[in-house]
Amino acid sequence: MITLSDIEHEAYKKSPIHRLDARVKLLFALAIIIYAVSLPRIHENNGARLLLLESYLLCLGLLASLDFRYFILRFLAVLPFGFAIACIQPFLKPSFIESFTPYPLSLPFGLSLSYEGLAFGLSLLLKFTVCVTTIILLSSTTRLRDMVIAANRLGIPGEFTLLLSMMVRYLFLFWGMLRRIRVAQETRLFDIWNKKVPRKWILTQVGNSISSIFIRAYEQGEKSYISMLCRGYGNGHEKYYYSSKIGRKDALFLLAGLGYILLVHFLPKASLIFI
Amino acid sequence: MHIPDAYIPLDQAIVYWIIALPFIIISMKWAKNELEEMKVPILAALAAGIFAIQALNIPIGMGTSGHMVGATLVAIVFASPWAGVLVLTLVLLVQGFGFADGGITTLGANILNMGVISGFVGYYTYTTLRRNFSQSLAAFGGAWLGLFVSAIVCAVQMALAGTFPLVPGLKAMGLFHLIIGFIGEGLITSIVIGAIAKSRPDLLEENRASGTERAKEALA
Numbered sequence: 001m002i003t004l005s006d007i008e009h010e011a012y013k014k015s016p017i018h019r020l021d022a023r024v025k026l027l028f029a030l031a032i033i034i035y036a037v038s039l040p041r042i043h044e045n046n047g048a049r050l051l052l053l054e055s056y057l058l059c060l061g062l063l064a065s066l067d068f069r070y071f072i073l074r075f076l077a078v079l080p081f082g083f084a085i086a087c088i089q090p091f092l093k094p095s096f097i098e099s100f101t102p103y104p105l106s107l108p109f110g111l112s113l114s115y116e117g118l119a120f121g122l123s124l125l126l127k128f129t130v131c132v133t134t135i136i137l138l139s140s141t142t143r144l145r146d147m148v149i150a151a152n153r154l155g156i157p158g159e160f161t162l163l164l165s166m167m168v169r170y171l172f173l174f175w176g177m178l179r180r181i182r183v184a185q186e187t188r189l190f191d192i193w194n195k196k197v198p199r200k201w202i203l204t205q206v207g208n209s210i211s212s213i214f215i216r217a218y219e220q221g222e223k224s225y226i227s228m229l230c231r232g233y234g235n236g237h238e239k240y241y242y243s244s245k246i247g248r249k250d251a252l253f254l255l256a257g258l259g260y261i262l263l264v265h266f267l268p269k270a271s272l273i274f275i
Numbered sequence: 276m277h278i279p280d281a282y283i284p285l286d287q288a289i290v291y292w293i294i295a296l297p298f299i300i301i302s303m304k305w306a307k308n309e310l311e312e313m314k315v316p317i318l319a320a321l322a323a324g325i326f327a328i329q330a331l332n333i334p335i336g337m338g339t340s341g342h343m344v345g346a347t348l349v350a351i352v353f354a355s356p357w358a359g360v361l362v363l364t365l366v367l368l369v370q371g372f373g374f375a376d377g378g379i380t381t382l383g384a385n386i387l388n389m390g391v392i393s394g395f396v397g398y399y400t401y402t403t404l405r406r407n408f409s410q411s412l413a414a415f416g417g418a419w420l421g422l423f424v425s426a427i428v429c430a431v432q433m434a435l436a437g438t439f440p441l442v443p444g445l446k447a448m449g450l451f452h453l454i455i456g457f458i459g460e461g462l463i464t465s466i467v468i469g470a471i472a473k474s475r476p477d478l479l480e481e482n483r484a485s486g487t488e489r490a491k492e493a494l495a
Contacts, residue, residue, distance in 0.1 A: 007373065030379065037380045038285045041437065078375045082279045085438055096437040124438070127281035135375035144373055159303055159315075166319030167326075167365050174327035192334040202334060203458065207466030210328050210343065214467055217324025218352075218478055221317030228316065 002073050004175045010070060010140040016249075017064035017141045022150035024250040028257040029138040032057070035261050036130040041096065042119045050126035052264045056257075057133045064141045074136050082128040089121030090114065144168045149241045162239050166224070174217060181209050276344070276429050276452075277370070277385055280378030283436040291432070292383030298391045299364050305357035318358070321349060322365040329366065333459045341459040344389050344425075347397025347418040348464045352471065354480030359394025360386075384432055388425040397421025410472060411465040419461035426452030 011018070017025075036053060039046050061071060090113045101115045142150075145168055152161040185205075192202055225233075283291070306318060325345045332340040345366075346359035353359075367385050370376040377385045401417030408416075430448035434441035468479075476482050 033280055033379050034285065037281050037288065041284065074375070078279070081277075082282070085282060089438075092440060124281060128279055131280035131378060132375045135372065135379070139373045139375070144369070147372060157303070159307060163306075163315065163319045163322070163361075163365060164368065166316055167322040167369065170320045170323035171326060171369065174323045175330075178327040178330060192332065192340070199334070199336070203462055204466065206331065206333050207463045208470065210331060210463055211467045211470035213324050213328050213331075214321070214348070215471060215475055215478070217320045217327075218317060218475070220324075221320035224316040224320065 002070065002077060003179075004172060006070060007074075007139055008143065008172070010066060011143045013065060013141075015064045015141070017060055017137075019249075020141075020253055021244060021246050021250040022142045022146040023153055024246060024254045025138055025142050026147060026150050026154065028254055029134045031258060031261060032134045033131050035265070036127045036134075039123070039127065042116060042123060046119075046123040047126060049264050050123070050130050052267075053130050053261070054126070054133060056260055057130065057137055061133075061137055061140075064137070066137075066140050070140075071136060074140075075132060078132055082132075083125065086121050086125035086128065089124060090117040092117060144171070152241060158239065165239065170217070170220060173220070174213060177213060177216065181213070185209075276389060276426060277367075277377030278381045278388075278429065278432065279375075280380050282378070282438050283381050283384055283432060285380060287432075287436055288380040288383060291381075291387050295383040295387045295391060298360050299386065302357040302361040302364065305355065306361055314353075318362060319365070322362045322369075325349065325362055326366050326369060329370075333463060335455055335458050339455075341455040343459055343463055344393055344422060346390055346394035347401065347414075347421045347460070348467055350394045350398035351401055351414055351417065351464075351468060352479060356394040356398040359398065360390045363390030363394065384429075388429050388432070392425040392428055393421040395421075396424045411469050414468040415461040415465040418464035419456045422456035422460040423449070423452055426456070 032053060036050060039049065093114065102113070138147075145165065148161050148165045148168055151164070152158065190205065192206065194202070306314060328345055329342050331342060333342060335341050344363070346363045348359075349362045350356045350359035364386050367377055367382060367389065371379055371382050371385075397417040397420065399417075400420045401413045404413035404416045426448045427445065430439070430444040431441070433439040433448075434444050471478050472482075
């Protein structure tokens, strides 16, 4: 199981991709995701285009020296829902498809497959894979804190990034608290699936854990505010972020990425089918 | 209920972003104007807390488990649905960009469902029920209905996107969230509100308001 600290651990590694400016990585990730989502629902070139994008992302993952096991585990953790919805598409008849060509395969329970459903399901699965790979790559090479600073520099209002940066700081604190609660419960043999214990009691215990996290989060906020006041914080104060410039390498990375997307899009049909 | 990227086509995803954006902006304005400056660190810490709470599994029964959304809970504590919108926006942003849980293009739709609809429906159901029922019952009803309505909207969005047919989607999502909402959201929200009312009653905005009224009456 991958936890918050594993992700941050990967993000602290050193590699050419890790060293790039967070703004550039954020823009590149947005470009890839928006392009992948914007592809038509069913198109003969979808498969080749998305596979080309995925291979580019995997190459970047290799360059960033990401741990393979970590990468697969993270992918598997988010897979179930998207995978299930994509896999049932061949059996459904989506409303936007006007005529169906049945797939010559007889199935029990009155189910039938269609070519259009298969194509839609496959393209959905590939799009989902590309988007998830992009986010895993982004979050494993960029620290959460740097992402917030990048968002601020890209024009997201200061009040909002102030909230986000504080939230990111406390994320690890409450993640640790959650882990401690789980360990404490396990050492006392607390199991939410234990059928010999009344369900109402189990629910009350879970409710108590959640209440305790909630109240402690609130009190943490109060404590932080008091310590901020001690350091002279007042209404209208802005958070200052260290300055950094987009270098030649960063610009090159972004241009190469955008160029690759254009290349994938305008590649001659014949070569795409060949792939 | 986190809709991933690509499960809503880009044009529809943009529409949901356009609907969700004014709510996010107004919730920011609310945090700035209506609240004392103290609430900024509190909202940030609470968002981190809700993030951890969403990772805690709640046994639903029949081998399934669910997790809380928490928009109604935050809205009840701050006595304003905008608090729910703001905290859930922060949580969903971090989940989307940091964990690939939910999507980036579909973030608008997810904020709309889990932040705006769940927060508003939940909070106003709570205030309506509060007139005639106890606090814990009102919190239960609000959180349950908030989650249920947002699940129904989510099923309609998936149907419009063409990824899941309407009637089976409504049945599956509706029934599933009817049960999850009952235990995971409703019962737990009422337990948490009860615990806050017992240990830190001053955290509940409605108690503060009534406290000031009581003080004014005493002075008069």
